[in-house]
Amino acid sequence: MRGAINVPSARCSAVLACAVAIAAGCTDPPTRARAPSPGAPLFARGGEGAGPPQSIAFYSNRDGNAEIYLMDPDGSDQTRVTVHPASDVEPDLSPNGQSIVFTSTRSGNADIWLLDLRTGALENLTNTTATExxxxxxxxxxQIAFQSNRDGNFELYVLDLRTRELTRVTTYAGVDQYPEWSPNGKTLVLRRDMDVWTLDLRTGALTQLTTHPALDQMAAWSPNGKQLAFMSLREGYCSVFLMEADGSGQVNLTPKAPADPASAWCSRAPSWSTNGQRILFMSLRPGTGGSAEIFSIAPDGSDLTRLTTAPGDDGMPTAR
Structure with missing residues (x-):
């Protein structure tokens, strides 16, 4: 886990320790990736003008530091799209597949950056001394929702890309992080302190969905808006859970093997495929060589599939 920028440790014990600190304040596809030359124009994957439907954006440090990559839903055609000595993480593909927003330290601190996949143009959307x-x-x-501590603690903000108007949408003395839009664009799901909440952007109404003493966070809506995948530490290790949109029916989708120590398992940062038939997530577990890799699983917990096998950490997948 992390404050705002998240270059995850491969050790689950470190992840657990960081989560506590924040709270207080299968098939193996090819993984050889193409990398653009520094300064070279980016090309569109799968055709002229944009990436193909259902591309997956993710970060990887396989080349020595965290960069943004794209791949197809089956894990093939892994393509590096950023080249910078700083850390580039937390990517999210635009709905039309033509741009990526991500978090980068290339300005000296964690800012939100916009990358045009057609031209390679980069823009710093926040450009503050805060951690975003x-x-x-x-x-x-x-619009882009994001988290920032520019006002002293982590709150949620929404940036209108047409007008560049910035709106702070939460005001809370604790921690508000990990915003995700509902499919209809009317609600954000978020982490508030130790639990998952929703925020109605029209009325400001907040609804608490989880109440477990352990940390719950990183929630993501299913495409039909009926379910949420999220990360929980309630079993003693980070695991991906599923619940209904009203908070009912919470179930662990990625339980560890009973004989394994909790420190050997950590599954988190879930997101959904565009058709709602798969949940993507990053996971450290026996067999991943001490690093995090990207997996997908059906919402009923079946058909676990590993999508990356490269050395180093691969994580934070999002699909369009």
Whole structure:
């Protein structure tokens, strides 16, 4: 886990320790990735003008530091799209697949950056001395929600890309992080302190969905808006859970093997495929060589599939 920028440790014990600190304040596809030359124009994957439907954006440090990559839903055609010595993490593809927002330290601190996949043009959307991260596109592609501590503690903000108007949407003395838009664009799901909440952007009404003493966070809506996948530490290790949109029916989708120590398992940062038939997530577990890799699983917990096998950490997948 992290404050706003998240370059995860491969050790689950470190992840657990960081989560506590924040709270207090299968098939193996090919993984050889193409990398653009520094300064070279980016090309569109799968055709002229944009990436193909259901591309997956993710970060990887396989080349020595965290960069943004794209791949197809089956894990093939892994393509590096950023080249910078700083850390680039937390990518989210635009609804039309033509741009990526991500968190980067290339300006000296964690800011939100916009990358045009057609031209390679980059823009720093926040450009402050604060720590900002977890950018997420609105369903209509006109706004970006993100977290920032620019006002002293982590709150949620929405940036209108047409007018560049910035709106602070939470005001809370604790921690508000990990915003995700509902499919209709009217609600954000978020972490508030130790639990998952929703925020109605029209009325400001907040609803608490989880009440477990352990940390619950990183929630993501299913495409039909009926379910939420989220990360929980309630079993003693980070695991991906599923619940109904009203908070009922919470179930662990990624339980560890009973004989394994909790420190050997950590599954988190879930997101959904565009058709709602798969949940993507990053996971450290026996067999991943001490690093996090990207997996997908059916919402009923069946058909676990590993999508990356490269050395180093791969994580934070999002699909369009």
């Amino acid at each position: 991260g977890w950018p997420r596109w609105s369903p209509n592609g006109q």
